[in-house]
Amino acid sequence: MALPDIMAYLPIIIPLLILQVTLMITALLHLVKNERLDRNNKIVWALVIIFVNLIGPILYLIFGRKED
Amino acid sequence: MAVLEISQLKKSFGKQTVLDDVSFSVEKGSVFGFIGKNGAGKTTTMNIVLGLLRAESGEVKVNGETVIYGDTKTNRFVGYLPDVPEFYSFLTAREYMQLSLDVSGTTYPNGDQKITDLLAMVGLEDSKKRISNYSRGMKQRLGIAQALINDPVLLICDEPTSALDPIGRKQLLSVLEKVKEKTTVVFSTHILSDVEAVCDEVAILDKGKIVTQGSVSELKGRLSSKRWSVTLETLADAEKVKEALAHNPLFSNISQKDSIVEGETTEGRQAIRSIMEILTRLAIVPEKIERIEPTMEEVFLEAIK
Amino acid sequence: MRGTLAFLKKELIEHTRNYKLFIFFIVFAIIGILSPLSAKFLPELLESLMDENITIILQEPTHVDSWVQFFSNVNQMGLVVMILVFSPLMAREYEKGTLVHMVTKGLPRLSIYSAKLAMLYLSWTLFYWMSALITLGYTYYYFPDSSTEGLLLATVSMYIFGLMLLALLLLSAVILETTFAPLLAVGGFVGLLFLGELVPVIQEWSPLQLNSRNAQWLTGLEPGREIIQSFAVTGILTVFFIAAGAALFRKKAIN
Numbered sequence: 001m002a003l004p005d006i007m008a009y010l011p012i013i014i015p016l017l018i019l020q021v022t023l024m025i026t027a028l029l030h031l032v033k034n035e036r037l038d039r040n041n042k043i044v045w046a047l048v049i050i051f052v053n054l055i056g057p058i059l060y061l062i063f064g065r066k067e068d
Numbered sequence: 069m070a071v072l073e074i075s076q077l078k079k080s081f082g083k084q085t086v087l088d089d090v091s092f093s094v095e096k097g098s099v100f101g102f103i104g105k106n107g108a109g110k111t112t113t114m115n116i117v118l119g120l121l122r123a124e125s126g127e128v129k130v131n132g133e134t135v136i137y138g139d140t141k142t143n144r145f146v147g148y149l150p151d152v153p154e155f156y157s158f159l160t161a162r163e164y165m166q167l168s169l170d171v172s173g174t175t176y177p178n179g180d181q182k183i184t185d186l187l188a189m190v191g192l193e194d195s196k197k198r199i200s201n202y203s204r205g206m207k208q209r210l211g212i213a214q215a216l217i218n219d220p221v222l223l224i225c226d227e228p229t230s231a232l233d234p235i236g237r238k239q240l241l242s243v244l245e246k247v248k249e250k251t252t253v254v255f256s257t258h259i260l261s262d263v264e265a266v267c268d269e270v271a272i273l274d275k276g277k278i279v280t281q282g283s284v285s286e287l288k289g290r291l292s293s294k295r296w297s298v299t300l301e302t303l304a305d306a307e308k309v310k311e312a313l314a315h316n317p318l319f320s321n322i323s324q325k326d327s328i329v330e331g332e333t334t335e336g337r338q339a340i341r342s343i344m345e346i347l348t349r350l351a352i353v354p355e356k357i358e359r360i361e362p363t364m365e366e367v368f369l370e371a372i373k
Numbered sequence: 374m375r376g377t378l379a380f381l382k383k384e385l386i387e388h389t390r391n392y393k394l395f396i397f398f399i400v401f402a403i404i405g406i407l408s409p410l411s412a413k414f415l416p417e418l419l420e421s422l423m424d425e426n427i428t429i430i431l432q433e434p435t436h437v438d439s440w441v442q443f444f445s446n447v448n449q450m451g452l453v454v455m456i457l458v459f460s461p462l463m464a465r466e467y468e469k470g471t472l473v474h475m476v477t478k479g480l481p482r483l484s485i486y487s488a489k490l491a492m493l494y495l496s497w498t499l500f501y502w503m504s505a506l507i508t509l510g511y512t513y514y515y516f517p518d519s520s521t522e523g524l525l526l527a528t529v530s531m532y533i534f535g536l537m538l539l540a541l542l543l544l545s546a547v548i549l550e551t552t553f554a555p556l557l558a559v560g561g562f563v564g565l566l567f568l569g570e571l572v573p574v575i576q577e578w579s580p581l582q583l584n585s586r587n588a589q590w591l592t593g594l595e596p597g598r599e600i601i602q603s604f605a606v607t608g609i610l611t612v613f614f615i616a617a618g619a620a621l622f623r624k625k626a627i628n
Contacts, residue, residue, distance in 0.1 A: 012514075012515075019402055120626065143476070146477060148473070150470065150473060158387055168478055170379030
């Protein structure tokens, strides 16, 4: 794809990336501070959060927090 | 005036009858002990009073108003502390108290101050933590504070002391003593020493029935067998006294331990008089003659016999 | 009223602190962005991947494609996430016995129920329309000659469909008391609607029209009698779900 094309998509791709990164960082920060999970669980969740795009962090924030 | 009146309450779960014609009333300004074994129906009764459970028949009146199941109007007179209180764990104690104040519909000129006072009373005034990080004792203390937020006429506590350590228990009982000045307290328990420590009136519930009810001293006075003991100077005297008492039908279960002779009787005053007559006849001077005050435990055991 | 508002405030704090609102924001914002993006981007991507020798005729994408994507994403992601996240809404309270304190303080059951319903409807309203606005903005940006014909009917009908599903979610949450059974109940209901599509009479009255025919209104199709029937049925069902939930919750044993 030509460069001008990519430039044309930037206004929509940048907000999208920002949203995804925000979500991932929020989930990771929570995971690091979470005292209710042991080390092994944390590593698994970290991998899920980083590599399963979008769904991973959401799954963690819904099911992985073990807070309520 | 009766703050709580329960008449002919019946409730069963399936085929099992939990409450069978339970009636009692609680007068204003007393601490009322509601005693029974686990599973006797205490919590069920309390849940019906709070409108959380439907009774099959019978009537409950709080402050003169009839309790209707599913309708919570009478609960504005009531504060309630369940045995294992659970609160919204994502809130702080202060936020929870504010929520409790708002849902109770109570208004104070200075609600913030009221919350501060109550939290100070239970020792949680400067906790900024969320409730999810609270220990069991802290939750129980918050439980008392939130139960008192609407200045209730009637405070109902379900086994408030059974999950606490001795210090927590002592704190809680002293809080109940304080509360008593303004609020009538009903608390269910199976810990009889707590009853003796704070209760004025008690009702004993067994197998879904109220088996006895009255003030603590009244119930003790009503106890059919009363204990007595005589302390003598010498072992020989004790032998003689025991021998003499054994021939009198007034006394039963006589035992001797060193120079102390103990036993039971059905007639407390008459028994002591007879003992003194026997001692005079035998020309023995005792160190001590005693009517032993019955414990709540004896009252309870006799009641559920 | 004060009690209802206080309880609603508790709901808002709860859903903020346990990241639920944050998740909705991210998901619905992404739907809003992704829909015009994939409408515009996918055909070009396909074209660039194609062999030079094979010529396929791809229609130039229009604003309609952007909205087609939007409605399909809202159906498959937005509504699913919202119903999944809200599914434990009553079960959490029943399980922990947290409502006991509220009820014994004299908070009417109806207040609890309306605060819960308000929480659902506020979230759906806020995030759905936020998502639609984002899509609208980008659609104008990338398809400058797009029209707004039929757009109001298309977006409102999806919105109303969501209101019905959330009312059903609350009703099933009141009855079923478990974490994910309400989710299954709503799923089962939607499944039944799909089965109903096989019968023409049911199809004509089915609420499903509100979430499947959205894009048709954009292409200039005149809404006929069936869509009014669909709105009527959906409206009646929504009111019924809300009223039934309230009636059952009033008689529910809480302890």
